[in-house]
Amino acid sequence: MMKYAALLGAGVVGAGVAEMMQGNAAYLEKSVGEPVALKYILEPRDCSGQPWADKVVKDFSVIENDPEVSVVAECIGGVGVAYDFVRRALLAGKSAVTSNKQLIAEKGLELLSIAKEKGVFLLFEASVGGGIPLIRPLTNCLAANRIDAVAGIVNGTTNYILTQMIDCGQDFDAALKEAQRLGYAEADPSADVDGIDALRKICILADLCFGSNLPPEKVSAEGIRGVSLADVAFAEKLGYSVKLLACARRLEGERFTAFVAPMLVPRGNLLADVGGVMNAVVVTGNAVGDCLFYGAGAGRMPTASAVVADIIDAMRRGNGRKFIDWAPERPELWADPREVPFRWFVRYQNGCANAIVDQCLSDNGECAGITPPMTRGELEEKFNGTEILSAFRVKD
């Protein structure tokens, strides 16, 4: 019996999903065990001329009220109508899949609980790491592990900019322009370069790894506008690459912390070699140790491939148990990253701070080196009287 999905939004990713569901129909049928088709595409814009123009509807209630539609794939973005439609789809007893990290980071707790109540699935493999299998390995294959840490490069735009700075000596502004020219960065790049996109993703990973909701407003994101060519050059000389990392880590007493910030990754660590727009995430389990997942973190077809895999999964699991959820926020388990000690890369005006910095280099009246582990507050105390030009954590 034919199984039907509906698609919400036919933008970049949505059109990729539509294309892939037609082009790979034979693979889909083999995976699901029954033929699969898109029945509706909700898209307000004019779609005449598209091969799927005959499926376009303008009113979500057509989808909501059609019992033949068992899965709704949301590719609209944001938490406005996307939230409303996903919620209504779940309440109508349909599974939902989405690549929308803002939706899951902000509304995941509520939506997953509706899905559970209704006995349907809410799947979001594409929301972190684009096409890279990550959410499902984390929740299934590593299910026997206590996850102790997750750290990764989850934003391709900023990784492209930093790679250009490292490899080509372009400064931030020039590298950003280049990224915009190539379509890797948007006209307003702040969601990427200020770390907001990465922050949403690390919240989702923390929710899954530590089992209780981490509201995005709790996490601080430091973007890459403050990374200068001088930082990158000193870091390279010290044997490190500057990368924007999203990190979440279990601490003593079941507490955990999470943050997004530029960090120094030592050469030899695979994350240091992840260049251009690629993404990579290291998951540390208490039995398996470090596992790294690498691939295209964005882009039309990679993201569409993860959305379609979720559609397949929602369809073939039938009405079985829902596997993914997490508990409401437990504020007592949250540790502000400012309380957690790290080694620091510090660039500073020549001064009396050299005593606490290892591997000190100097150039043009500036110094840079690596400190022993300490909190941000301790760092500022120790540098009292010396101007800190940059301070970034070191990835151990």
Place this chain on the structure above:
Amino acid sequence: MMKYAALLGAGVVGAGVAEMMQGNAAYLEKSVGEPVALKYILEPRDCSGQPWADKVVKDFSVIENDPEVSVVAECIGGVGVAYDFVRRALLAGKSAVTSNKQLIAEKGLELLSIAKEKGVFLLFEASVGGGIPLIRPLTNCLAANRIDAVAGIVNGTTNYILTQMIDCGQDFDAALKEAQRLGYAEADPSADVDGIDALRKICILADLCFGSNLPPEKVSAEGIRGVSLADVAFAEKLGYSVKLLACARRLEGERFTAFVAPMLVPRGNLLADVGGVMNAVVVTGNAVGDCLFYGAGAGRMPTASAVVADIIDAMRRGNGRKFIDWAPERPELWADPREVPFRWFVRYQNGCANAIVDQCLSDNGECAGITPPMTRGELEEKFNGTEILSAFRVKD
């Protein structure tokens, strides 16, 4: 209601499984939705003094005939009793999980078909890449992709030996001794160094990626005994690392090829940086592009963590659809790797062959360089009259 598993074999991995199922019982219960326990451990050796000694049985039929046991975890190895017991477990309507690559490579087709008939699962995440999530991402998350290639470092012992040769200038014999001293290589190292272990793993990956059975006897494995320090040194100067790769690749006309051989991996490719006993596999999908999975490919707890994850998965899926299988062999789709053109790294006695080799280097009366793409036969023809000392494919 309590769910019960039985363990076959309490060797290195088996004891890790027993330990993990006791130590992580709370995690298991949360994942399965019901409490989970080991009911029996089949082990012929004396186990008194072990914390699980009270569960030991000597006769498989106790397990086979106990309807409370829903999953059997095979950690014996080989295709003797392991095959017999897994087969009987499936026929008795129990799911089976295993880390035994020989069993799946040689008997997977038959065992998966019994599992399907009986409506139970045969899961083998640990058989390739140890604790690294790989089989499930390949079969689930990338289900919407046509898999075009898979290539990886799937044997930690040989990767350790090659890393020692590259980083420390140890020759093969010295590096092998070191690996044996550290417990990374067995007293008889041939299954590892001759590529037999890697061959079994690439057969399993090819079965999954291309959908028809690839019998291990069809695939040729070239191990690393023929890799000399001269090869490694020339390769480094040319910008490559020598790695033992297991490869399977889709060719035109639905044909595919597979082989295990030392290959030159260009610096900058993440596989070149996978050092020591670590494993990494790159999967290329037609939508997602390259995804890399990296982690501990062997070892007690990493492997046990994958086995336990499979136990969880078999228990929580209940009696739903079986997802993994492949068709019988289709010999007409098989292409011998000798027919497939590759670029070659060639080390040879000074002679007249330089004209067909790029980036030619010479040292001590020997030359080395990289050829354009050609088959092995064409290579030998072109070098007619010049002695080839080594020839390894280049990973593109």
